Amino acid sequence: MNKQILLDSRPEGLPTSSTWKFQSVEIPEPKDGEVLIRQHYISLDPAMRGWLRDVKSYIEPVAIGSVMRAGTVGEVIKANNHPKYKVGDFLSGWGGVQQYSLTDGKGYFKVDPTTAPLPKYIGVLGMPGMTAYFGILNVGELKSGDIVLVSGAAGAVGSLVGQIAKIKGCRVVGIAGGKDKCDYLVNELGFDAAIDYKTENIYSGLKKHCPEGIDVYFDNVGGEMLDAALAKLRMHGRIVICGAISQYNNTGKVQGPSNYMSLLVNRGTMRGMVVFDYVKQYGEAVADYSKWLQEGKIKTKEDIYEGIENFHETFLRLFSGEKLGKLILKVIE
């Protein structure tokens, strides 16, 4: 049987168990030109919260009653005249929160489980990796010597942003929640400093660790962190708007950056990004990451939970912060 998680109702605030519907259906058969993938891992990302909202955005909202959208990696177990993929191929793509997915291959790409463990293909070599790479380098216009601040720094995207900035010769400060995450950033990933927003005031943290200000702020969080970064922006500073996890479960108004006039004072730029715009350049990023991983310059952590039945509880870890690195759900049984 194919276990699936469907969107059952649109949440107000934090998703609850009634947001989802669990069901078990027959494993489908591939039609002509299709393959059937048995999914091993499912990517859990903050962006998924946005896809639950019925508003115009960079992507269609997930429809009520359909399988929850998610990035996946798995193995082709049946193929029906597929022009490109055969049984035994491993594919990454948008399989959704289910154990088996049918596809004509559109939006999928082949991965090699002997080159890197499968979970990395939905982490550093997948959407979070691409987001970090093009976000900091293209949108953030990173230059050697920049002082870089990143929020959500121990997360899948933030941890890569910081490490790329270190590779490029920058001073890097991360904001994360809790001593363990902050220690991880500094001791394992080589960040210059970390601010624990759970115990430290961000403004004092920045005063201490970025006394000269910030050239690039990579924002995954929004809210107070965005305001604090604006307050410390240097001349011609850049702010990359990648996410706003602090605001995703707001039932009220989104907290806009009260300090945005710092953009005027400092001739700053705030720019939003969506990773899908860079699909044609993913190859460059994968090549760089592969090299950096091999050289030990990039480290990644995948935080893997098991069981599709645990999707809801695992998903909530994105917002409670109870995870380290890339959050992944293993759905193969």
Added chain:
Amino acid sequence: MNKQILLDSRPEGLPTSSTWKFQSVEIPEPKDGEVLIRQHYISLDPAMRGWLRDVKSYIEPVAIGSVMRAGTVGEVIKANNHPKYKVGDFLSGWGGVQQYSLTDGKGYFKVDPTTAPLPKYIGVLGMPGMTAYFGILNVGELKSGDIVLVSGAAGAVGSLVGQIAKIKGCRVVGIAGGKDKCDYLVNELGFDAAIDYKTENIYSGLKKHCPEGIDVYFDNVGGEMLDAALAKLRMHGRIVICGAISQYNNTGKVQGPSNYMSLLVNRGTMRGMVVFDYVKQYGEAVADYSKWLQEGKIKTKEDIYEGIENFHETFLRLFSGEKLGKLILKVIE
């Protein structure tokens, strides 16, 4: 005697008469290398409100007890071995809110009262003109065919922004307060439409006049207008942060743009500007404006009040909106 307006105390909220001190002092004598200017006109600009704040900004705050900073235009009536300027020259510069100013000439430039009336040198050919020109063309990266929205559209900067955008082949919508101003924008300046924020809801106005959205928003106002523009931003839209007059007299927190995540959805850019960065290019702008004025493609209105004693009441017109075009105080008696 030289009548002067000094900053007497830093206002909370809207400046009051006790913000200023009026005094009458001896007309000073130019020292070696200086000239004495008899000022004709003083420029009143929203930016002056910012200069009253004791915070780090793009320019030093005006010190308590010193003559209020202001752009001026006047005539040299005494010169003491000045290498460049002589009696009878007309100079524009930072003379401050006073009738006579001494200067070594730094920051001043010569103007020709036979080419354009003196008030234009502190309007279209002065700071507001330069702000509009470099703001919309350089910071806003204006392209022919863009849909342009400008707030404070009947003001010194906004009215020029809109007219430049029309010259460059754009559709232009202005936001202004009151029917007279809106009529002026459409009937005299050639804007495609105007939204009267005093009687119309901005969101419905934008729905009506910018159904396809906005490519460039030139923001002089902030607050609700910035949020409405963000809500209608098109893909790769640009927002020029030039001012935030709705927030300048706030005693509470500045209202940050709650819709800023539209920058992500639409891959938008929000960028701040300060006109002083373009000093070296002012010549280009003056050349273009002179041509456009001659061809009748740019029209300007100077709203001139008289008497340095009326500085405070006149200055408040910037915030009440009771003026049309460039606000100027005539101080010559």
